[in-house]
Amino acid sequence: MADQPPVPALIAYGREVRRFRNDADLTLATLAGRVRSNKTALSLLENGKFVPNGTLREALDEVIGNGRLGKLWNELTGEHRPEWRNEVASAIRNANAVYDYQALTFPSYLQTEAYATTLVRAATPGILPEALDERVAERVERSEHIRTSLRPMLWLVLDGTVLRRRYGGGEITREQLVYVAGLAEAGRLTLQVVPEDCPDHPGNSGTFRVLSMGDGSELAYVESAERGQILTGAAAVARRRALFAALQAVALGARASVDLLRAEIDRIRP
Numbered sequence: 001m002a003d004q005p006p007v008p009a010l011i012a013y014g015r016e017v018r019r020f021r022n023d024a025d026l027t028l029a030t031l032a033g034r035v036r037s038n039k040t041a042l043s044l045l046e047n048g049k050f051v052p053n054g055t056l057r058e059a060l061d062e063v064i065g066n067g068r069l070g071k072l073w074n075e076l077t078g079e080h081r082p083e084w085r086n087e088v089a090s091a092i093r094n095a096n097a098v099y100d101y102q103a104l105t106f107p108s109y110l111q112t113e114a115y116a117t118t119l120v121r122a123a124t125p126g127i128l129p130e131a132l133d134e135r136v137a138e139r140v141e142r143s144e145h146i147r148t149s150l151r152p153m154l155w156l157v158l159d160g161t162v163l164r165r166r167y168g169g170g171e172i173t174r175e176q177l178v179y180v181a182g183l184a185e186a187g188r189l190t191l192q193v194v195p196e197d198c199p200d201h202p203g204n205s206g207t208f209r210v211l212s213m214g215d216g217s218e219l220a221y222v223e224s225a226e227r228g229q230i231l232t233g234a235a236a237v238a239r240r241r242a243l244f245a246a247l248q249a250v251a252l253g254a255r256a257s258v259d260l261l262r263a264e265i266d267r268i269r270p
Contacts, residue, residue: 007230008091009076011048011213015094016072018046020064035059047215088221088230089142091211095152099244100209103159105167106180107209109142110156110189115176116140118168147183152211154189157247158257159203160196163264174268181261184254192251193260202246210240 021031028039028046035042037056044050052060061069076090092098092109100107105119116139120132127135146154166173184191194201208222220231220240231237252260 007048007219007232008088010051011215012076012090012094013052013069013073014046014048014050015214016069017042017060017064020060020069021046024064026064031060031063034063047217048213089138091213091219091221092152093142093145094214095211096214097153097155097212098209099155099212099241101157101203101207101244101247102162103203103207104165105162106158106176107156108139109146110180110183111139111143112172112176112179113140114168114172116143118172122167147188155192155244155248156189157192157194157203157244157251159201160193160198160260163193163261170268174265177261177265177268181258181265184258184261190254191257191261192248192254193257194247194251198250200250202243202250205243208240208243210237210244 021028024031026034028042031037032039032042035056036059041050041056045052045056057070057073061067089109105111106115108116111119113136116136117132120135120139121127124132124135163177167176180189180191183189194203206222208220211219211221213219217232218237218241220237222229222231222240231240251257
């Protein structure tokens with residue numbers, strides 16, 4: 001259907017329904033009886049595979065949500081729903097693992113405030129100060145969540161040119177590299193860099209990521225400057241997983257990649 005909410009929104013809503021149901025110590029069957037639904041529909045809903053109608057959403061909010069589920073649904077799917085980048089950000093927050101390939105920048109959830117400010121300002125000429133502040137604050141919040149959480153597990157493959165791009169100048173770039181190197185050395189993410197002189201670079205089709213969700217499902221996400229596309233078909237996701245494995249095969253190992261980061265940091269005078 002044309003107005004069906006995006007998959008990450010359904011997954012995020014379903015996870016919260018499950019959490020509230022468990023907090024209320026209700027079985028699926030018991031909750032189904034109270035909201036005049038059925039166990040199968042609620043199970044699909046909790047796994048992000050069923051779109052609840054307004055009557056069911058209201059009943060769920062009344063029985064277990066206490067207003068919170070209605071607010072969440074509006075945030076995820078309403079007129080003021082965050083743009084597609086934020087929908088993917090929500091899925092990343094709820095994922096068990098993220099396999100990410102980046103060809104131009106560090107991903108938004110690993111950006112420092114200064115680095116994020118530079119990228120947003122450059123990508124949106126004429127952006128109003130308040131809008132810039134809002135966009136940057138969102139990225140900083142995501143980055144802080146990633147830094148302080150144990151999940152999702154992160155595997156990041158970078159094109160080697162990313163390390164030499166001086167977004168915002170040397171000082172901002174150095175701060176960004178130091179931040180990512182610290183996360184890698186602390187074991188928060190596994191970082192690999194594809195050398196710039198790699199003769200058979202499998203990442204020439206652009207940035208993408210694969211997300212492994214808590215229910216065992218997987219999503220693939222590909223993006224351009226203007227839009228993102230979420231792929232859920234098994235074949236499409238498998239192709240991205242295979243491509244990510246090919247990138248890991250030609251990339252430097254994790255230790256050598258961090259050493260390369262540190263060498264680049266040393267090249268930038270504070």
